[in-house]
Amino acid sequence: MTENDKASSRPTVADRISSAAIAVDHLVKVYKQTRAVDDISFSLPRGSITGLLGGNGAGKTTTIAMIMGLVLPTSGRVQVLGHRMPEDSASVLGRMNFESPYVDMPMRLTVRQNLTVFGKLYAVKNLADRIAELAEDLDLGDFIDRANGKLSAGQKTRVALAKALINRPELLLLDEPTASLDPDTADWVRAHLERYRRDNNATILLASHNMLEVERLCDRIIIMKRGRIEDDDTPEAIMARYNRTTLEEVFLDVARGRVNGAKEAAR
Amino acid sequence: MTELSLHRGISVHRIGAMILRYWYLLMSSWPRLLELLYWPALQVITWGFLQLYIAENANFFARAGGTLIGAVILWDILFRGQLGFSISFLEEMWARNIGNLMMSPLKPIEFLLSLMIMSLIRLAIGIIPMTLLALVLFHFNVYALGLPLIAFFCNLIFTSWSVGIFVSGLVLRNGLGAESIVWTLMFAILPLACVYYPVSVLPAWLQHVAWALPPTYAFEGMRALLIERTFRTDLMLEALAINAVLLVASFGAFLALLRSARKHGSLLSGGE
Numbered sequence: 054m055t056e057n058d059k060a061s062s063r064p065t066v067a068d069r070i071s072s073a074a075i076a077v078d079h080l081v082k083v084y085k086q087t088r089a090v091d092d093i094s095f096s097l098p099r100g101s102i103t104g105l106l107g108g109n110g111a112g113k114t115t116t117i118a119m120i121m122g123l124v125l126p127t128s129g130r131v132q133v134l135g136h137r138m139p140e141d142s143a144s145v146l147g148r149m150n151f152e153s154p155y156v157d158m159p160m161r162l163t164v165r166q167n168l169t170v171f172g173k174l175y176a177v178k179n180l181a182d183r184i185a186e187l188a189e190d191l192d193l194g195d196f197i198d199r200a201n202g203k204l205s206a207g208q209k210t211r212v213a214l215a216k217a218l219i220n221r222p223e224l225l226l227l228d229e230p231t232a233s234l235d236p237d238t239a240d241w242v243r244a245h246l247e248r249y250r251r252d253n254n255a256t257i258l259l260a261s262h263n264m265l266e267v268e269r270l271c272d273r274i275i276i277m278k279r280g281r282i283e284d285d286d287t288p289e290a291i292m293a294r295y296n297r298t299t300l301e302e303v304f305l306d307v308a309r310g311r312v313n314g315a316k317e318a319a320r
Numbered sequence: 321m322t323e324l325s326l327h328r329g330i331s332v333h334r335i336g337a338m339i340l341r342y343w344y345l346l347m348s349s350w351p352r353l354l355e356l357l358y359w360p361a362l363q364v365i366t367w368g369f370l371q372l373y374i375a376e377n378a379n380f381f382a383r384a385g386g387t388l389i390g391a392v393i394l395w396d397i398l399f400r401g402q403l404g405f406s407i408s409f410l411e412e413m414w415a416r417n418i419g420n421l422m423m424s425p426l427k428p429i430e431f432l433l434s435l436m437i438m439s440l441i442r443l444a445i446g447i448i449p450m451t452l453l454a455l456v457l458f459h460f461n462v463y464a465l466g467l468p469l470i471a472f473f474c475n476l477i478f479t480s481w482s483v484g485i486f487v488s489g490l491v492l493r494n495g496l497g498a499e500s501i502v503w504t505l506m507f508a509i510l511p512l513a514c515v516y517y518p519v520s521v522l523p524a525w526l527q528h529v530a531w532a533l534p535p536t537y538a539f540e541g542m543r544a545l546l547i548e549r550t551f552r553t554d555l556m557l558e559a560l561a562i563n564a565v566l567l568v569a570s571f572g573a574f575l576a577l578l579r580s581a582r583k584h585g586s587l588l589s590g591g592e
Contacts, residue, residue: 118585122422156416156417159341170340171337173336174338174425
């Protein structure tokens with residue numbers, strides 16, 4: 054193989070962006086006077102689980118909303134599964150899904166009715182079988198014919214997860230997936246997400262305040278503060294850089310502005 | 321759901337899924353179902369007795385039998401048609417489900433088509449018993465209007481959808497704080513559309529405004545049919561032309577408001 058052949062077989066930046074599950078390039082979102090997201094760039098390879106960390110108002114939800122096409126960027130570009138968002142979202146929305154505390158499932162519909170409606174919206178084949186499979190996987194059997202509004206917080210989270218998985222998404226966006234869950238249910242949800250990623254080579258981007266969750270699930274972490282990316286690496290590398298043994302300590306360092314001191318101490 | 325995907329194919333399955341969603345909701349809630357019947361029935365009874373009273377005491381109205389009760393039925397087609405559209409939309413806002421729909425492959429045109437079909441279903445549930453009540457209690461058979469009734473109905477329902485599409489866009493952009501527009505906007509049309517009186521009653525300058533509204537043509541057409549026994553095809557065609565413009569304009573406004581909602585992050589909040 055000649056040098057030229059090697060050069061031509063080497064992936065270019067454009068190749069990496071188009072093969073990435075998510076590619077965010079110089080993304081900015083300004084609401085009136087507030088820069089909610091301030092010139093961030095990252096790309097996530099397919100099959101990865103990435104945690105988006107940051108305090109309240111760090112820009113996590115706005116970033117995820119722009120990736121989903123729910124919010125238009127002020128500038129910059131987002132590419133999802135090789136398609137520009139939101140311009141080409143029709144090509145990609147059926148291949149992704151999400152769960153967020155900012156949305157609910159209709160309360161008066163039963164779990165089965167909700168999953169039927171969303172299954173049809175996502176054109177899921179053999180829908181009855183898929184619902185039965187999810188009911189088995191996520192243990193929905195006891196309440197599948199109960200109205201969503203009559204479920205406990207833990208049950209609702211499992212239903213929301215079932216909706217997020219109904220179309221076997223290649224890309225899953227999760228905003229606080231285990232918020233308000235007891236430790237047992239939260240652990241159970243995490244185990245399910247890990248299994249789903251492994252079995253389907255799915256890409257998962259999750260925003261969370263739960264550091265243990267992020268440590269356990271994610272192979273990469275992006276820390277945001279005031280709309281900017283403060284750090285971006287594996288959990289181990291970030292903890293080593295801050296000379297900390299847990300992500301919670303790193304989070305507190307970042308939140309309280311002890312970033313430079315902690316990094317200095319690590320050196 | 322993206323406003324930019326309009327040119328791609330419309331999916332009957334996705335529209336069907338949305339209709340199924342509203343049908344499940346309607347069937348799960350007897351107060352919702354009862355409300356569809358309650359207000360139209362109350363309207364027709366009140367105005368039916370008023371019509372009887374007037375007919376007994378005024379020669380002109382005696383000859384023009386049914387104009388009031390006919391106007392009430394046509395007004396309800398217009399008003400309930402818009403409410404049927406808008407309430408189905410509001411159900412998504414109340415349930416905080418709009419984000420789920422916006423993130424799904426559902427397209428705006430499919431969403432709006434499903435709301436139109438639901439407005440017809442809700443209207444049928446309320447209006448058919450209302451017309452039967454008018455027949456039994458007041459011997460007014462609206463179906464005896466024959467084919468012209470279809471022309472009146474189409475023009476009124478098209479206007480109700482235009483208003484429904486526009487106010488839904490406003491709520492999408494401004495959140496539930498704008499909900500009151502859904503309930504009140506049609507009442508601004510009521511005096512101008514000359515539901516219960518002819519356009520000639522209005523001052524000359526206001527008549528121009530009245531003739532800009534398609535429902536005016538339907539109500540004038542109904543009076544011409546009941547009083548003069550003539551069907552004014554010209555009125556119906558003019559109304560149809562204005563309705564076509566209104567539908568296109570309201571859809572354009574909806575897409576612009578949806579885009580503005582994405583720009584301002586309203587789809588994430590959806591609150592007040």
